[in-house]
Amino acid sequence: MYDLQRCYKLLEKISFTRVAGSIEETKAREILKDEIKKIGLRTYEEEFPIDHSEIKVAKLEVLSPYKKEYEVTGIKMTGCTSIEGIEAPLIYIENADEANLIDIEGKIVLLNGRMYNKIYKKIIEKKTAGFIALSGSIYDKKDDSDLSLMSIREADYSLGKIPGVCLRELDGQELVELGAEKVKLTLIQEESKIMSHNLITEIEGTTKKDEIIAFTAHYDSVPFSSGAYDNASGSVGIMELLHHFHENRPARTLRFIWCGAEELGLLGSKAYCMKHEEELNKFLFVLNIDMIGVTLGKEIACCTSETSLPSYINYLGKEIGVAISAKQGVYSSDSTPFADKGIPSVSFARISPNGGAEIHSRKDIISPLSPKAFDSSLKIITTFADRIVNSVCFPIERIIPNNMKEELDYYLLRKERPDKN
Template sequence: MKTKKLLSITLATSLALGALSVPVFAQQPAAQHEIVKNPLDNKVINKINVDNIYNMIDYLQQTPRVASTPEEFAAVQYIKDQFESYGYDVEIQEFEYFGYTTPHTVDLLIDGTSLSPLAFTYTPSGDVQAPLEYVGLATPDELEGKDLSGKIALVQRGSIPFGEKVINAAEKGAVGVIIFNNAAGTINGTLGGADDRFVPTVSITQAQGNNLVSKLNNGETVQASLKVLGASAGLRSSHNVIASKLPTNKNRDNGNVITLTSHHDSVPGAPGANDNASGTAMVLELARVFKNLPTDTEIRFITFGAEELGLLGSRHYVRDLPQEELDRIVANFNLDMVGSRDAGSLVMNTIDGQPNLVTELSQASSLRLNGEPTRFGRGGSSDHVPFGEAGIPAALFIHSPLEPWYHTPQDTIDKISKEKLQDVAEIVGTAIYDYARFDNQTPKQPQRASKQNVPQQMYFEESVE
């Protein structure tokens, strides 16, 4: 995931700051398949109302739902109210994390001329005016014997992480740091985590930096005014929303649990109609559909908070469950970005690229409904990852390639396709029902991956140097 208002430092290697990983999909046989209808599928399909999904997306996408903001909590309350309107008891699970709020103002004037800088994640706020001094890569050797008191350090990218450069310069007295690129393009960087030793830090381009170095090497005095306002770091809280459909008859309870999940937060500036009001609304609608269907399996409907910051809500949920509860979960169906008219075809991502109970049930379902099994491949960057890491069969449902409106202000309701919503809801709904219904006489045993063999990270980390 790209630009974020809040970032966790407790999961430094878990930040989903890049775009969703591109999976390599399993090849399907080229032959056409005969559509074999299962009349029991209609118990789910006939109850799905795609207008309900669309209207809930429209409600949720009225404003960005950034983690730990009042807007995200308003979405939590809306989801809770919807579940309760269907007759569910609802748990709101709060969790805390150490987060960062990006600055609302970032200005840099060099001798009165603005250079349009970018702030580093975890830079503190500050408003300083001071002469500029070039310190190379700001390594300890280059700073040996230097006194930067009352100065702003000009630093080149490279050799050591950004955060180390800033600490090295600050310990020599620098009141601010400007880091310029060592190649063409801009720097969208992070200092790696909050640190009381940091001073206000911004980035500029290679050309801008080289120009300033030339001036300083020629003996010119260069005056800088650096302003970073609104940045802060500290404890934040977000919430998961959980509603469970218990087995209809206690005497027919097989003891297993299926989780149907999504995330309800969005990135700053993006209404998040597809990412991920679409998945959240579909979880809600399928909760309504399943409420009165006879099942012998518990179906747990969950929407997670703070997914965009590194899967924080789902990680908390999985980590918080006792092992005996984890052992009961036989499948995780995770819905993320399931309605964009401008995205590609439906795919399923597993964290290891291997088939599991979720892909098998869903391929059988899509084969019955559409005549072709839905493709699956390897991919992370969503809330199926913590389940998969725990050895639970899990898959992400998403359309690939992604739409061009991903993580932008253009991710709005007018880009949503009811046809795609209907298709995904039918495939997922009938796949879950195929396992959970009373009529199914097949053995219902968990199909688990070896935890030791499951990759622990399946999403991108942001470079810090």
């Protein structure tokens, strides 16, 4: 079975900022590797390229009707302005509805929050000169919050580049309140590729070794965050499954994958699926863990599969006394690229309530997590994994139903979700 003390010890060891492609990501991977080697199993790593950018200059000044320079961070992969910067009128585009976008050519636009592909497409089409995204909350204090380090993704910059910076939400409010009309934006960055890595190990099945079930969890974090909850917790979660199945040999082969660069757009799992395209025929199922062990929380399972799987997990929860809500859906984590290749998948998580543990900021630390909560998450996950891995006939049909295919199309930006009113 799983061992809560062992699991917590490892959690403490890897709860530090582990941004994809950084030395710290490598350090976390080495710690995970040592743990696997202690079990007596071999590991291997697979590298894949990720976007990288060094921001040299990021500056935002209001020129009229008042003068003020604001603290900003450059948004990676959005290209550069000239060294002198661009001076242009500022337009606040709220939700980027048509009515907000009537006259934005050559102007700098201010968004409500971060940049999304749907908005990026529109501002590219309208030939906008630059953009300002917002980070954090209007209630943040400068001393106890960080200005985000954002990046746009390939689906965005493949359409073209518009220089962008990120501003605190509170400062964004000030720009609108004081009616900033003309601004100057300067952004100089050097864009390149660096490497992130997936870490992999395997336990061979005793009787059905050609049938593979994968366990995945991402081990990278976002900047400024120790990523204890997101997702050191899932990384130690699948490590406990590794211990468990090493002690209780499974009928089917188990592949364990700690994915890098999930936070940059599921890049580790996407790279894995691309590299192993042919072998994926043998994959029956993928179980992903992203965010468990939080003291205040509720267990969920998001199943990209037929509806019989969430029903089964809900029944199992009742049988063993763990409250869980399993539903059909597409989870924003490493299970999704596998599901997109036709492999049914589930992501388990213990979701914190409003006002509870937060992610993607310096607030994601170890204190909101507890061994007791890990016990709840790991009890349902281990029991479920045991049943599936050793089942006489594999119970989950290898099919992705049409409604899930449609959700995958929306999530992976192949189709635009129709606007809801």
